[in-house]
Structures are given as structure tokens and as C-alpha cells.
Amino acid sequence: MQLTQLTFDVKDAIAYVGFGKYEKKSMTTLSRDAMEELRQIVTEIGVREKKKELKGVIFFSHKPGVFLAGVDVNLINSMKSEAEAARGAEQGQFLYNMIEDLRIPTAAVVDGVCLGGGLELSLSCDRIYASDNPKTALGLPEVMLGVLPGFGGTYRLPKKVGLPNALDMILTGRQVKGKAAFKMGLVEALLPTERMLELVPALLVKPVPSKKGGFEKTLERVATENFLTRKIVFQKAREKVLEQSKGFYPAPLKILEVLEAGAGKGRDAYLAMEAQAFGDLSQTVVSKNLQHLFFLTDKSKKLDNKEELPTVKRGGVLGAGVMGGGIAWLFANSDQAPIMKDLNQAALELGLKQASGNFASALRKRRMSEDDFNRKMRSITPTTSFEGFKGIDLVVEAVVENMDVKKKVFAELETKVRPDCLLTSNTSSLSVTEMASALQDSSRFAGLHFFNPVNKMPLVEIIAHPGASQQTLQTLYKWALDVKKTPVIVNDGPGFLVNRILAPYLNEAAYLLEAGISIADIDQAALNFGMPMGPCRLMDEVGLDVCEKVGKIMQQGLGVRALANPLSHKLTQTGALGRKNNKGFYLYDEKGKVIGKNPEVEALLPSKSISMDETQLQMRLFLPMVNEAAYCLTDKIIDKAATVDMGMIYGTGFPPFKGGLLSWADTEGADRMLAMMQQFAAEISPERYAPAPLLVELAQSRRKFYDL
């Protein structure tokens, strides 16, 4: 047998099938070739089994920390039709059935990541042994790609761990760590990582101990394995799925359908259903978009010269407000013991409160120990002086949004740090290029724009300026990945990338309100589009004063197409600032929950509300975003459509199932977008809806944003 992907050895009548030996990437996945080699190996094992040459089979990985990260997503992505995809699933199922049907004992010896097709393979073995490595995690994340586990995962997992556990894992894609996997019966035993391969052969030839699982487990089985309770379990699961997916994601519902309809069916009949469902789902627009997003995200995590770049070990924060405190939290949580500086004790305590609040939920849910909380919080040094800044590798400035103040701060800061310390500004609206002029050496300076709240929003915009060095930008990129953020590098310009594209969306909402469309209708239209919250609700979150300021900056920087609606100004005049003072478009209680509409706002709006077709309403909101994104490409804020989509999804929660703003635009078609822009330009505003030249060009040449 000529093997280039897997290894196959027999020792003491035990067959060893090894993954990952020839894998160059950090994660081993099952490629088409690997699947074929696996088929050959399992066939060979079958032959030798018949000759009574083998006592058992062990599947393991040569790569520490990775068993199998699943089937290569490229393979799923290459399936061109439902039938082809279903056939692909059937082939995998057939192979895994062969493993299951071996009469000699089989075991998967799992150290590290074991996901998707990797876990499905493990499930087809008699037993799974997991290492005590903290990296060991098992899961079926297919739902996140808009599909379902198609190699028998939905068939075998419920048998192993019971219906409720299986539903939870398959519907959410949640990964379970070794200990939890052992508790739910997914793995036979937890073994010491270094010795597991020595120990398993002896364990393998012993019969599987009968599972008692205690009274609780028996009760659970009795409860979930009868017709009536199953029906209730599925009903509850369906309700939860609809609540969480808002009906935008077909996969979870399909999964429930397969599991429910498959009850009591034999293996072959069940698996045929599973393969069919996999085929169907794999070709949905949602799945294609989620796969697209997977590739974008995966690619964004790669940095070729990572090893050559300096590593940030210690952080510093200037300004201990909501953002400063949040950034201090990020440093502290990543063990980069920050120094947080502000002018006085009261300000510092605000920052500490923010950081402490960010840890609170992890502490409450016991995902963090009291000791770790103490250690991490106490790793933040609150100070009013620059003493100690020599120890710092990266400073993020988050003081008041005022160019003169920031310039002064940077001019002073530069004299207080080492020459190789990176200096960044968390400005959301000021020119990074102008700010750079305050520094003697601006090559180590860049914008570093976080989104609020820092602990929840994955995106970080790294803003370049003409004097910034490549090393600075790349080191910041590497750091952002290290602290588990999603970075995008963008060029300087009003609002950078995300806020610039978001601004016309919020601005247009104000124009719609002025025209008499209700707050509820506007927000609902956005929600139905898939946004996590409507524009009015979002303006409250951002702060109406901030919206007013940003609106002005956009108008100044971008001209008539960004003509700011005066509504946010009028609102701030009434004292409504949004969530920060519990009064914006909506009224909020102390916990930030919406308790009603703000009557003072309604008084400012037309008394007679008019209704508008929802699709029309959505186009009014989202078209100007696409148009501005086109300008961002022309103005070289970013160099490709993918960056816009990453930014909008991770920075604003733009619906992932739409693949991002420009993926959505490409799906709709530039010609259609252009036609509507022209129509709105004629009917509503020739300035705000003037089509971007790039959009016109794409429409005329019948090209897509992703073709650029």
C-alpha cells in the first residue's frame, strides 16, 4: 500500500492507523486523498481480520494536540449539487460503517482537537479514549457551516450520549472538553497524554464494561427514549432553535427533522436520510455564505512571517474610560499585565470597574476561578504617572476624542516609552494621519480601533497612515490574533472602514423617521434582514451624541452624499443620549433593558406615521452601505471586498448567513443595486443616492465586487 497521507502499521496483532504525520498545516483535516487511503487501510484490516491476524485496531494522531479537525471544508465547498454532496456523504458513511462493522475491537485514541468528521470516525469505533490534555475537545461543528454531520454523526452520537446531550452538541456545534466528554459517556476514559498509546492496547482486548451510569442516567434514558417525551424534547428544541436562529438558518431545523423522523429506523435507512439532508443543506445560499465566511476567517488568522515579528508582552492604556477599561481588561485577560493611566483616582476606578465587570460573568459561571480573577485584575496597574511605561511594548491611547489633546498626549508619551514600543490610538473618528504628525517617529504609530463593548466585539481595525511601517502594522495584526480578536488593516479616512459604512445606514434611518416611518417598522425591517439590532436601537447603543459628532465628521469628509440628518442633534438637545443615560429612541431600565419608547422623541417625529413595504425599507437602509463600501474600495481604504465583509460581520454583526455586505450585494447583483439607487436618487435624494462610480462600472461590466 502506497500511503502519502496516513500511516498504517501492525504491532503485536494490533493495527495502528495514524493521522497527521504528513500534514504541514497546524490542523489535520480529512482530504479526498486521505479518505481514499483510509478506505484502502480499512479494507486491508477487514482482510487481515478474516485471516485472524489482528486482535484490534487503534486510530490515533501523530500530531500532538490535534486528532482530526474534520473533513476539509474545501471538499464540502467543491460539491456542485445536492446529489453530488449526498453521494459524498454516502461514501463517508460507507467507510465509517466498515469501521463499525469490524468484529475486532476498535478504538479512537484522541489527543487534542477532534471535530466533525474526526468525531464521526471516532464514534464509529467501539470506544473513544481521550487524553487529559487541556486542548482535547470533541464536537460536531457542521451546523456552523450551515450543514449537518453527514458521516453518521447524527445517528451515532445520540446512541452514545443520549438525545438531550446530542441535540445540544449537534445544534450548537459546541465542543466538549475531555472531562465533560467522559461525564456524558462520550469517551470511555481519560488517559495521561504521554502514555495513552502504551495503555490502550491492553484496555482494548478487555470487554467493554457494561454501562450502568447510575440512577440518574437510567432515568434520563427512560425519560428520553419513549415516544411522548421525545416529542416534547423535539418541540422544546425546535422552539429554542427558532428563537436563536430567528428562522434565518435552515440547518438546525433540518437536523431536528432528521433526528426526529429517523427514530426507530435501521442504520441504512437513517443514514440515507442524513446523506440526503447533508446534500440539500450543502447547496443552500446560507451554507455557501457560511463556508465563504469560514474561509475568510481562516485566512485572516494566517500570518506568514509571524515568527519574525516581535511579540507584545506588556500593554499600556491611556485613559480609563469605558473603552480604556475594556482594553485594559483585554490586556489583563491575555496575561499582558497592563499599566492603565488616567488623570485621577476617580477616572482610574471607572476603568477598573469596566474591567472587573467584564470578568464578572466568567466568574459567575465559574469559567474563571477567584484566584485567576484576583491575579488578572491585579495585573492591571492603575496609575496617574508615566512611571513604569518603559516596561511596555504596546500603548493604546483612549483619552477624550479631541485632536489637540491627543496630539499633546502622544508628544509626551513618546518621551516616556522605549523606542521600540508601539503607539496606537483608539480613536473612532479623528484622522490618524494628522495624529501621527505629533510624533518624532511615527513609523511605530497606527490607529487601533476597538468596538464597544471590547470583551464582546471581535473586530479590531488597524489603521495605517503613510508613515506607518509594515512591521508596526503586522505586529499589531499578530497581537490582535494573540488576544483572540479579528483584525482588519485599513487605510486612514473618515470613519475608517466600519463606521464609514455604518454611518449612511444610521443616517438613512433618521431620514426615514423624518418621513414618517415608525421606529418600530425601521428596526423590525433591519431585524428581519438579519441584523442583531435595528438602527434606532443601535444609535442608542452608540450614543446619540456620538452619532451627531460622527455624522458631522462624515459630512465634512465625504461631502453631500453624507449630508447628516439633524435628528440626532435635536434628540441630544432634549437630553436623550441613548443607553448611557437610559434615554434615547427607547427608554431603558438600570440593567439596560428596553422598557418602552421615549415620548420626547416621538414628539419630534411626524405625528402621522406612514408604512412602507419592508423590502423597500431594507433597500433604503442597506443600499447606501453598499454604495459607501464601493467608495471605500475606490478610495483604497481597503483593497478587497472580503475585508469589507469581515469588518461588517465582526464589527457590526452584519448577518453571517448573508456572507457579508458585499457578498450579499454580489448575490443581489450590481445591476439591480444600481437600478434601485437610481430610482431612489430620482425619488428621494439625488445626493445621498448618487451611485458610486464603481457600482456603475460593475453593473455595466456585469462583474462582482469579489471579482475585483
Place this chain on the structure above:
Amino acid sequence: MKPVYLVEGKRTPQVKSGADLQDVAAPYLAHYLIRHLADKHGIPSDAVDEVIIGNTGTPAKYPNVGRVIALEAGLDKKTSGYTVHRNCAAGMEALSQGFIKIASGRSDIIFAGGAESMSQMPLLFSKKMTALFVDLMKAKSGMQKLALLSHFRPDYLKPIIAIEQGLTDPFCGLNMGLTAEKLARELGISRQEQDEFANRSHQRAVAAQKEGRFAEEILAITMGAKLDKVLAEDVGPRANSTVEGLGKMKPYFEKGTGTVTVGNACPITDGGSVWLMCSEEAVKKYNLKPMARMVDYHFHGLEPERMGLGPVLATAGVLKRTGLTLDQMDLVELNEAFAAQVIACQRVMKDKTLAAKWGLEDAIGEISADKLNVNGGGIALGHPVGSTGSRLVVTLAHELRRRKKKYGLATLCIGGGQGGATIIENLQN
């Protein structure tokens, strides 16, 4: 001997136990001071030879708190760290060990100091209760356990207060307060004198706070249940303190007839302090500007029941060793464990007959009030036992620098019958 430099010393604010800092475990009363000093002076985390921390409470969770502090401070894992215990002078003991190691050329960079959370000193189970627990754990059957439990008596639960035991001398059986009473009695120190001294400690500390004289030596600490509060000043000095007010307090240790009250004694306190100590080579390598040079130190024993006079003998010892005189000391920090004990030291130091009684050839000299504890002392600022020995040197060095003076003496009495003294020379004029 090679010269030993005290590059910079910092301390926490000091707070009476059971108050603002009660939730701060001992390691966190020093780790941030080290991190700050390393950052400020550009000392790489892997360049430190040793961390030496004085601590007397020995928290059950951190038996070697010095090593824990080294790790929590973010120093390289290869940095050795240990804890020293010489009762009230544990912090000075840490400095003395740093001194020897650098002076002998063995080490170049050492963090030395002390950390004490007296709030977190434990309550212990009685011997009988502990024995019962042990037997219960050994018992195999439920019946055996029941039988054992029947031996239980409620008085088994009476706790032993570790701190109370720790403050009682096991050799002479006297509580520390009673050793002060003994000195007051034998040397004729009146209640009025003690209260006046205590009051002056508060007045001086309050004045120092008002003028921001502690600002450079204190590094603000994070506190509170949610760790979202900052404390930057000592909690203890009372602006409204009066001799009359102090005079109304009842004697605490010798009820009825005594003179030592909680008002003219130091309170039980939480706090920490750390020095960055360096050799000449390290000073050059990292381009440091040390605050001071540690000239020498001395420890000396005496009868435990008169432990309060320890500073007399320790001072005599360090002066003899260095060839300096008490007159040459521009400032003196003599720890105020008890007002009576400080006054006693002053008396014995200047009186030839008394000095001879404790084996000295001659009187050492007089410490005038304008040199002694100029920013108040332990009575107002508190006495976190493991830290005070180095805290005195921190305060002393900062005040010498402010006054542009040369020599300073830090000395303190040590429970168990010892005294410790350190002389430093200010290098920043």
C-alpha cells in the same frame, strides 16, 4: 565588601487590619511593587537574581510567599524566591540578606522587602478538635464515627487566635503590650508622656499626608470585593487626635493600673514594602540612579521581656561596625511599636548608667525630636509586622532625599527580644 545600592523603595498604603485591605492576600501586598520597580527602572524580568520577602503570618495557602510574589510579579520562572522571618524585623532581615548577597558579589539584582496581611491571620482549631478530626478521617465505619462524635464537647470549638498567640512571647510568657508596660514601670515613663508621644505621631503623619510627603513612596493599590477601587493613602493617621482624647482610653494590657493603651501602641496592620537592591555592575548596566547606599546593618538579642529596648543594642552595634556616630545620623526611623518603648530607647541611649546596665560601654547619644520619626510612625501609620523593617527604610530614604541629607538610621524592636538597625546613605542631593 562591594557597595550595595538601594535603587528605589516603594510601599503600599498601610491600613488597620479588618478594613480596606482585609481582602488582599499577602502576595498581592508586594507583587505589584516589584512589577512597578522593574518596569520603571528597565530591569528585564529575567535579570533578577532573587526575591526575598519578610513575612510572619505564613499564610497557609502561600507557605513560601516570597516565591509566590516573584511569580505573581511577572518575573521569570527561574528567579529564586524565598521568605524570611525575624518577627517584627522580617522586612529588615530580607534587606540584610540582600545586602550580604550583593556585598559578597554573589548577586547583582535583588528585590527585598516584606508583606503582611494581618487581617488574614487564621483562627485555629484547638488541639482536641484537631485530634477528633484526624480520628474521624481514620474511622472506617459509620458506627465508629458516631462513637467518636459522642466525645465531642462544645468547648472544642473555642478557636485559637493565631495573631494573639503570635504576639505573646513563648519564652517569658508576656504579651508584647506587657513588655512595654514593664519598660514604662522600670524606667518611670508616665502615661502622659506616652500619650503626648502618640499624639505627635498622628500630627506628624497627618501633616506629611497633607503635604503629599508620602506620595512618592506609596504606590496605589487596587482593592474592594470587585477590585475596582484604588487606595493611595494610609488609613490610620487621625487629624482629630488629641492628648486629652488619648488620655481617656483604658489600659489594654494591664487592666486598671497600666499605662499602655491601644491609643499609644501601634495597631495591627496590613501592608507591604519592597526595595530594588543592586550591585555597582547592575547600576552601570541599567544606567540606574540609586536613591541610597545601604551602609550596613546589625541585629542584637536581649532579654525577651524587655524586647522594646532592642533598638538601643542594635544601633550601638551598627554604629560600632560602621564607625559612625549617632550624631552623624540626619534622620532616625525608630519603629513605634509602643510609645513607652520608644521613649525607653531614647532614655537608655543617652544615659551612661542605663546604657551600662545593658552592657554598653558608654551612652550612644541623644535622638532629638526633630530627627526622630519626622513623618510619624507606627502608632499613626501602623505596623504590618513582616513589612515594617523595610518600610522604615523606604520612608527614611525618601525623607533623606527630600531634605538632601546624608545618613539615616532605621531601627526597630523585635518580639522575642531582639533589635535590628540599618544605616543608609542618601545618594541624591
